[in-house]
Amino acid sequence: MRATRVMRATRVALGVVGVLAGLYGLWLARDVLAAQVRGRRASRQPLSDTGIRREAVATPQPPPVADLVPQAVPHAQPPQPVAARDATAPGMRTVRVALGAVGVLAGLYGLWLVRDFDLTQLRSAVVWLVGGAVIHDGLLAPATVGLGLLATRWLPVAARRPAVVGFVLWGTLTVAAASVLSGMNDTPDNETLVDRSYWLSWSIGTVLVLAAVVAATLVARRRGVSRASNTRSD
């Protein structure tokens, strides 16, 4: 019993050390790679402080570190030269390494906290962890994208702006209230817990949002939204 506990502690400790060492190695590799990329770029295209922005816009060049990892940059966004300079500034690098180390340690501590979970608990936790992401990425997000496509195809131009705003607000109400709307709880005999008319409120909220969208659309149409959008920058 005690031997297995010692064994487990040793394995966990070795695992933690291994992961940390590996991550440290990767941080080092990042710098080496960044230096390589910088060298390649410098030989191809001399950078000057004044010329960076125009060149970057004309021929999108990924910033040195940023191209090692997928960035939240859609293709339309030219890379930001500021980011490139910041990424290699010594102060910035120290902050990033320190933050990264703190983050990894906190995450490993979280993993350490589940060491006593039995298999049933772990399995259930993994199902719920993965399930949430699958439902979002595989269901909610594509549904939103699909609605967007339908909206651009079917909705009159004047209705688009109100529809987007209305959808965000309605979606917030629906998702944030999903738990009370479900009517589910493990203590149905407690009458003081979920004690409001949630579906009535949700229905009224939905009707209000719809009414607001229609009203805003009519106002936009009367004002002539197409002219407005043409001349907004004037």
Place this chain on the structure above:
Amino acid sequence: MLTLPRVEDFSDRLRGPAVTARVGTALGICFGICFLTGVWSHFQQTTPGWLAIPPSPYWLYRVTQGIHVITGTVAVPLLLVKLWSVYPQFFKRFPLRPSRTMLVNGLDRFYLLVLVTAAIFQLVTGLLNVVHWYPWSFSFRSTHYAVAWIAIGALVLHIAVKLPLIRSALTGPLDDDEPPANADADPEASGISRRTLLRTTWVAAALAFVATAGQTVPWLRSVSVFAVRSGDGPLGVPINRTAAEAGVPPDAGGDAWQLEIGYDGRTTRMSRADLEAMDQVDEELPIACVEGWSASGVWTGVPVAAITAAAGAPPGARVFVTSMQTRGAFATSELPPQFVDDRRTLLALRLNGADLTLDHGYPCRIIAPNRPGVLQTKWVTKLEVSA
């Protein structure tokens, strides 16, 4: 034939670092506050030896736990918009032939996966805990706590990785130099600017706040139409756990009931009449639960310090409280010396001017300042005093 979309297929110019960084900053602040108040709540419930939590201010836990659930709820629309703004990256391909690029990309994907799954998990389990619904086989408290560390760790790592991008996006303009979307000319255009999208997101976050915060902010009760606990309940205070749930029989506080006080090997017994005969104190204190709801009441009873003194214990004693409840994780609790010595810590017999109902803990319950509701033990049967 059905194929996965590519990043380039998402043409919406609303998406991009300008929006992502701004919504992400708000979301990061929410998650940060939620994490800190959550760790604090964990310490309140299972206090580590090196920490002595004071009984003052009496409203502290009510505020920290209210903020915990409010920031978590407000994070829902922020997380949805944030994930929407980076959704195309989900389809980004990277080389699968072994190389350092693949390794770095793979690790990057891995921590993002951890971040997204942990973030969604925390919000979903938190919101279900608010309505007491546990459709899973893990312990809510220990899992929510462990995944909180994983989520905040992945979030801090995320900030480290994206810091240069975040900085340039936040210092750069929100709407770029392109002319505003001309919906007539471009049928794909959404017709709204990034500024409008951001403002809508802030309004959505405010809406999530107003619609639920009334469970802990009294003046929002009437407008928080999606909040649990309207604030009503027997004697004007909601019930967290009923006697039936806790496995307390209906006749638990009958004539045979006596409070046992153990100190120094001796046992003193007191009936409810004995307790009523002692000097009674009125205290207005909140019940503040981990689910984020709270409600104030005027409690009437005997200071625990007076009971331990009657049993012969000196000040500075510690009291171990045992309940008659037979189900649930919190049948016992411990009052550290600083709580026992505080005269606001009561063995309450009455609430808002009437005898406690069974669901409120009849015949008597603990009510102390700045304590999570689960430690305000109801249906007390035994106090073990150790000096």
